[in-house]
Amino acid sequence: MYFGLSQDQTMLQDSVQRYLESASELAHVRGFAEGDNSLAESLQNGLMELGVPLVLVPEEFGGLGLGVLEAALIQQAMGRFVSPTSFTSAYAMAVIGLREAGDDDQKNDWLGRIAGGSAIIGVGLTEAIGAREGAGLKLSGDKVSGRASFVMGAELASHFMLTAGKELLIIARDSAGVSETALTTIDKTRHVIMLDLQDVPCTVLAGDAVAAQARMIDIGRVLLAADSLGAADMMIEKSVAYSKDREQFNRPIGSFQAVKHMCADMVAKLEPCRSLVWYAAYAQDHVSDEAALMSRLAKSHLAEVGKYVARTSTEVHGGMGFTDLLGLHYWFKRIGANRQLLGGPETVREEAAKLQGWS
Amino acid sequence: MNLNFTAEYEDFRADVRAFLDKHKADAPSMANVGLRSEKRLKWQRILLEHGYAARTLPKQYGGFGAEPDSLKQRIIAEEFARAKVPGGIAGQGINMLVPTLLELGTEEQKEKYIAKTLSGEMIWCQGYSEPGAGSDLASLRTAAVVDGDDFVINGQKIWTSTANQADMIFCLVRTEPDAPKHQGISYLLFSMDTPGIEVRPLMTMTGRAEFNEVFFTDVRVPTSQIVGQRGEGWMVANATLTHERGMLGDPDAALSRLKSIAEIMQNEHVDGKSLMDNPVYRDRLVALEAEVYAMKFNGMRLTTASVEKKSAGLAGMIVKLQGCELNHRLAELAIDVMGEYGILFEDSPFLRDHGLWQTHYMFDLGLIIGGGSAQIQKNIISERGLGMPREPKVAKA
Ligand SMILES: Cc1cc2nc3c(=O)[nH]c(=O)nc-3n(C[C@H](O)[C@H](O)[C@H](O)COP(=O)(O)OP(=O)(O)OC[C@H]3O[C@@H](n4cnc5c(N)ncnc54)[C@H](O)[C@@H]3O)c2cc1C
Numbered sequence: 001m002y003f004g005l006s007q008d009q010t011m012l013q014d015s016v017q018r019y020l021e022s023a024s025e026l027a028h029v030r031g032f033a034e035g036d037n038s039l040a041e042s043l044q045n046g047l048m049e050l051g052v053p054l055v056l057v058p059e060e061f062g063g064l065g066l067g068v069l070e071a072a073l074i075q076q077a078m079g080r081f082v083s084p085t086s087f088t089s090a091y092a093m094a095v096i097g098l099r100e101a102g103d104d105d106q107k108n109d110w111l112g113r114i115a116g117g118s119a120i121i122g123v124g125l126t127e128a129i130g131a132r133e134g135a136g137l138k139l140s141g142d143k144v145s146g147r148a149s150f151v152m153g154a155e156l157a158s159h160f161m162l163t164a165g166k167e168l169l170i171i172a173r174d175s176a177g178v179s180e181t182a183l184t185t186i187d188k189t190r191h192v193i194m195l196d197l198q199d200v201p202c203t204v205l206a207g208d209a210v211a212a213q214a215r216m217i218d219i220g221r222v223l224l225a226a227d228s229l230g231a232a233d234m235m236i237e238k239s240v241a242y243s244k245d246r247e248q249f250n251r252p253i254g255s256f257q258a259v260k261h262m263c264a265d266m267v268a269k270l271e272p273c274r275s276l277v278w279y280a281a282y283a284q285d286h287v288s289d290e291a292a293l294m295s296r297l298a299k300s301h302l303a304e305v306g307k308y309v310a311r312t313s314t315e316v317h318g319g320m321g322f323t324d325l326l327g328l329h330y331w332f333k334r335i336g337a338n339r340q341l342l343g344g345p346e347t348v349r350e351e352a353a354k355l356q357g358w359s
Numbered sequence: 360m361n362l363n364f365t366a367e368y369e370d371f372r373a374d375v376r377a378f379l380d381k382h383k384a385d386a387p388s389m390a391n392v393g394l395r396s397e398k399r400l401k402w403q404r405i406l407l408e409h410g411y412a413a414r415t416l417p418k419q420y421g422g423f424g425a426e427p428d429s430l431k432q433r434i435i436a437e438e439f440a441r442a443k444v445p446g447g448i449a450g451q452g453i454n455m456l457v458p459t460l461l462e463l464g465t466e467e468q469k470e471k472y473i474a475k476t477l478s479g480e481m482i483w484c485q486g487y488s489e490p491g492a493g494s495d496l497a498s499l500r501t502a503a504v505v506d507g508d509d510f511v512i513n514g515q516k517i518w519t520s521t522a523n524q525a526d527m528i529f530c531l532v533r534t535e536p537d538a539p540k541h542q543g544i545s546y547l548l549f550s551m552d553t554p555g556i557e558v559r560p561l562m563t564m565t566g567r568a569e570f571n572e573v574f575f576t577d578v579r580v581p582t583s584q585i586v587g588q589r590g591e592g593w594m595v596a597n598a599t600l601t602h603e604r605g606m607l608g609d610p611d612a613a614l615s616r617l618k619s620i621a622e623i624m625q626n627e628h629v630d631g632k633s634l635m636d637n638p639v640y641r642d643r644l645v646a647l648e649a650e651v652y653a654m655k656f657n658g659m660r661l662t663t664a665s666v667e668k669k670s671a672g673l674a675g676m677i678v679k680l681q682g683c684e685l686n687h688r689l690a691e692l693a694i695d696v697m698g699e700y701g702i703l704f705e706d707s708p709f710l711r712d713h714g715l716w717q718t719h720y721m722f723d724l725g726l727i728i729g730g731g732s733a734q735i736q737k738n739i740i741s742e743r744g745l746g747m748p749r750e751p752k753v754a755k756a
Contacts (some may be wrong), residue, residue, distance in 0.1 A: 183709065318494070324564065343698075
């Protein structure tokens, strides 16, 4: 038994982390949050050079052929630096959708384009989890109409992979009949949109789209959990550093038990999450009968622990945590958005209960 | 225990309801209204005239002059919350400065400031915290040195809410640098137009500039602008801090939030099913309902204690801690039931309830920190409330 990361996995994560530490420093993230899209582009190019987006693309299509654990480690690094990338949707979920439901021609075509950088595919699966306001797409022939809500990965997407009930389809962003509504969420480090489609031509994936969507959601959730893990790691580190530096009553606030205990509680809750995320990610490729359950446990648990860390870390920073000065809120809000995307914790736990025949 | 109000109070309640029916249309909305909006000032005039604001304050200073009566105060709060009508202006001037002046101000200060503050014409900010003096407020360093008939002030305040809109500031400054830290502070009132004051808005996590940094460079303030004596500022400030903590954690506001969440849950549907039919959300709602009512009844107990002129003890000490926490968790439930729609913000399309719940969620966390953080509250509850040993003090290095 060896429960831990391999040397290669550690090195992969370190290299992404080292790159993002400077490429995605807070000042750049602020610029992106204020509307300058260039950081998304430069990260896309920089990560492409490192080969990062291609981890899940099989080698035969020009990718690295690595696993979901590697993808999760990368996403964790992105959460750590609140990086505006569409990795979860474009390079995990969309790639998995093609791998699972594309026929040979579709795989060749689309995975090739993804590997070559000419297709970046945003993903809209919200309605496969739970539809509000009657949203949903209808396919008629090879045209699709209706609304897809909370479509992820809109920063640079050239295409979107969307659910239409039992089908999975791809549309080009610039097709006639596509109308986009940009959404403003608390999380300004990533873009989500609503899509309203009217008779938009689409490619329908040929294989079992129901199973493929389920896999995409499982893996997407693991990655959102990993993103929150990385963001929470950073918030704890910032809290500890601040508590050593900030003095009140002639002593560092970190010398008050109240503050120490806040930090210790954050760590006590988060450390097991690291193992849970590793296992859930590993299970996606290697423990198929637990993959769906572990994804749900990781997603819902990181939603709770993430929320706790986000709030507690802000408290440790006092009034400073509430201001924009330290930018701590970018992490707070990223974790807040991860909690709701691809299903809030109650929704996800109910699915987990059903999976086990408990409901 | 007797929950019945005597006929006098039932009549009073009927009067409040009749007033609300008649004047409701003049009330500004509960959501953000500009501090100086005409609508808000007019509403304040109507409330003052009928005794629903500044009810017990002396007539000579612009109040209504009624006998203090905590039960009537309670009835007013309940009926206004029930009608979803905002009460009078509740700024730091009205809630903190006015009670302080009534208790400790000179006759001239009372006449000069109270009526204008009550009417909403004069807006105040609270200049207490400094970059180096938050929880340890008494370590503040902004210096005021006497020069002729003036104090000359130099230093910096931070997290000063509404300083960018305020006409006046009530400010803590160090006047006796050689005295022990709690005995060297004075409490001054001055205009924000005084030369040498610079206000820089500070953006917060909500995306708005809810507070400011305030810089003082050779600001000259007449020595007559002091409340209390030189070196008594800590005592004067503590009078207002008590008022601030009472103001954070209003149980009626929590109850009306709870009801709004129940409405959202009845109206929102996922896959065609009402969220109220979801047993998990419903359970969270009812668990919070129990807490809200516990706090509401705790508030009634505090009212009785105040009628009986007794200390409410622990029941009073926990209000800020529990009230702010409860509000934060109510906002959290509202966001959770809205799912992805719960993360929409600012001016987004498809926004629910003007994005109010996210703002609450963040701002309530701010309130958990501000006005004496949760950790400081717990220190007070355990040390002063439960008589536990104090943490040993660390001497200045
Ligand atoms: C929304 C909001 C509005 C505000 N409005 C105003 C205003 O209008 N005017 C004004 O003057 N100020 C205002 N403040 C400032 C507020 O009073 C301070 O933020 C607060 O007192 C905490 O001080 P600090 O921010 O310096 O945090 P710090 O004192 O640095 O605290 C940092 C952390 O250390 C903990 N800590 C500190 N000392 C102890 C201790 N002895 N034991 C245990 N834990 C401890 C705190 O609980 C906190 O978790 C506002 C703050 C907020 C958030």
